[in-house]
Amino acid sequence: MNRLLTLIVFSCFFISTAQVGIGTTTPDAAAVLDINAQISTTEYGGLKLPTVTTAQRALINTPIPDGLMIYLSDGSTRCLQLYNASLGSWLDVYCMNLPPVALTVSISGTTNVGDVLTTNYDETNSSFQTDNENDTPDVPLYQWYSNTTPSGLGTAIAGATNDTYTIVAGDAGNYISLGITPQASTGASPGIEVRSAYSSQVTFLPTIVEFDPQLTTIAENATPDDIDLVFEFPNVSTNAVQVTVSSNDYSRLVETGPVTITIPANQTSPFTTTVFNIQDNLIVDGTANLTFTITNVTGGLGTNSIGTDDTDLWDITDDDGVFNDVFQDFDLNTSWNYTLNPVTYNVSNDVWAVTNTLTSITTLSGNFFGMRDLNNPNGGGGFTHTMTFDTIDVSSATNPIFSFNYESQNMNVSLDRYGYELFYDGVSQGAVNICAGCNSDLDGSIIINIPNTVTNFYVIIYGSFDGASDIAAFDNFSIVD
Numbered sequence: 001m002n003r004l005l006t007l008i009v010f011s012c013f014f015i016s017t018a019q020v021g022i023g024t025t026t027p028d029a030a031a032v033l034d035i036n037a038q039i040s041t042t043e044y045g046g047l048k049l050p051t052v053t054t055a056q057r058a059l060i061n062t063p064i065p066d067g068l069m070i071y072l073s074d075g076s077t078r079c080l081q082l083y084n085a086s087l088g089s090w091l092d093v094y095c096m097n098l099p100p101v102a103l104t105v106s107i108s109g110t111t112n113v114g115d116v117l118t119t120n121y122d123e124t125n126s127s128f129q130t131d132n133e134n135d136t137p138d139v140p141l142y143q144w145y146s147n148t149t150p151s152g153l154g155t156a157i158a159g160a161t162n163d164t165y166t167i168v169a170g171d172a173g174n175y176i177s178l179g180i181t182p183q184a185s186t187g188a189s190p191g192i193e194v195r196s197a198y199s200s201q202v203t204f205l206p207t208i209v210e211f212d213p214q215l216t217t218i219a220e221n222a223t224p225d226d227i228d229l230v231f232e233f234p235n236v237s238t239n240a241v242q243v244t245v246s247s248n249d250y251s252r253l254v255e256t257g258p259v260t261i262t263i264p265a266n267q268t269s270p271f272t273t274t275v276f277n278i279q280d281n282l283i284v285d286g287t288a289n290l291t292f293t294i295t296n297v298t299g300g301l302g303t304n305s306i307g308t309d310d311t312d313l314w315d316i317t318d319d320d321g322v323f324n325d326v327f328q329d330f331d332l333n334t335s336w337n338y339t340l341n342p343v344t345y346n347v348s349n350d351v352w353a354v355t356n357t358l359t360s361i362t363t364l365s366g367n368f369f370g371m372r373d374l375n376n377p378n379g380g381g382g383f384t385h386t387m388t389f390d391t392i393d394v395s396s397a398t399n400p401i402f403s404f405n406y407e408s409q410n411m412n413v414s415l416d417r418y419g420y421e422l423f424y425d426g427v428s429q430g431a432v433n434i435c436a437g438c439n440s441d442l443d444g445s446i447i448i449n450i451p452n453t454v455t456n457f458y459v460i461i462y463g464s465f466d467g468a469s470d471i472a473a474f475d476n477f478s479i480v481d
Contacts, residue, residue: 207300210307345379
């Protein structure tokens with residue numbers, strides 16, 4: 001009995017004069033309470049503070065002592081708190097905060113070199129990004145990756161840190177993925193990167209070449225004799241592209257077979273170049289209807305193909321045995337040229353020139369060639385004025401007809417005269433006066449059938465008259481077949 005009493009007294013003395021140790025018999029000398037984390041040789045534990053909700057915290061007995069510690073767990077709020085008696089409020093020692101989480105990352109866009117890949121990720125939309133504590137989202141971190149297979153980590157693309165990515169030639173054959181690391185402007189940040197699925201395999205844009213059809217007619221004796229074809233292609237290739245073109249008929253061409261042209265690297269559409277040249281064969285063989293066809297496309301970087309407009313139609317007209325009518329109306333039809341002697345003048349009512357008005361001339365309209373008072377000091381004189389038309393080859397004409405219109409006023413002196421002189425193969429057919437002192441006003445047309453035996457034809461129009469009222473005018477010269 002005495003021994004038991006002694007033990008109880010001793011124990012009470014130890015507790016009242018020493019530190020409390022939990023899980024240890026040697027508490028730290030500086031600690032009132034020393035808790036050892038080891039539960040057993042294989043287990044450890046920690047200190048669990050009193051856990052309350054906000055509502056439960058309000059039920060703590062008052063007065064609340066300064067420094068009272070609790071763990072507040074209420075919804076997303078999880079904070080270690082101390083009571084500040086001076087302020088009469090709870091202070092956060094530490095609040096747990098989780099970083100934002102990216103939920104959905106995807107990319108869109110076609111995967112040809114030069115195309116732009118985009119993402120619709122929206123950090124402000126909870127379908128894309130969440131935050132346990134509802135911290136304000138910040139702009140996420142972007143990183144694009146390229147990989148040789150559509151799985152695995154791949155390689156981060158240097159500098160590709162925007163929400164869009166323009167595919168470059170170095171990506172050809174690879175697959176592209178986007179990694180997004182969510183961020184918050186408050187609370188824990190950043191979160192963990194989330195990767196999109198890989199894109200389809202990157203390819204070069206296809207090389208599609210077709211014609212911009214010209215559907216042109218060109219003369220066999222055209223100068224220059226180039227047949228320029230126009231090629232169109234929707235995609236620009238950084239490599240040169242070779243295009244082979246064939247013709248359904250080479251008899252009217254200098255070339256004897258298909259021709260391959262080169263569209264230079266980085267050439268934009270359209271591209272025009274000479275492919276064939278016309279051969280003037282000096283044979284009467286009519287119009288040739290040529291069909292040019294694109295038969296092959298090589299080079300470039302993408303898949304090569306021929307577009308829908310793979311043909312172009314050209315008509316080559318035969319210049320052998322075909323007479324081209326000639327005209328000179330001093331307006332729009334001026335294919336028949338002439339030479340004046342003397343040179344043209346129109347001074348103080350002395351006229352030897354193209355004009356559209358001349359006193360009393362009424363039957364000719366538009367521009368015409370006028371003559372007035374040719375014996376003058378203003379460029380004329382007492383000599384015969386001549387208008388010599390160029391020589392025309394009429395050998396291919398079946399029934400060539402020469403014609404012109406005229407009108408005159410006041411040719412009342414025997415020396416006042418005007419007319420024409422025809423030349424067949426350089427031989428004069430004699431001067432023909434339309435008026436020689438005719439003392440009357442005249443107008444009309446001269447129409448002459450050129451003989452089929454004539455190869456070359458030209459005409460001289462002449463005039464010689466003196467007097468301010470002496471007027472002659474001519475228009476609508478032509479040779480037609």
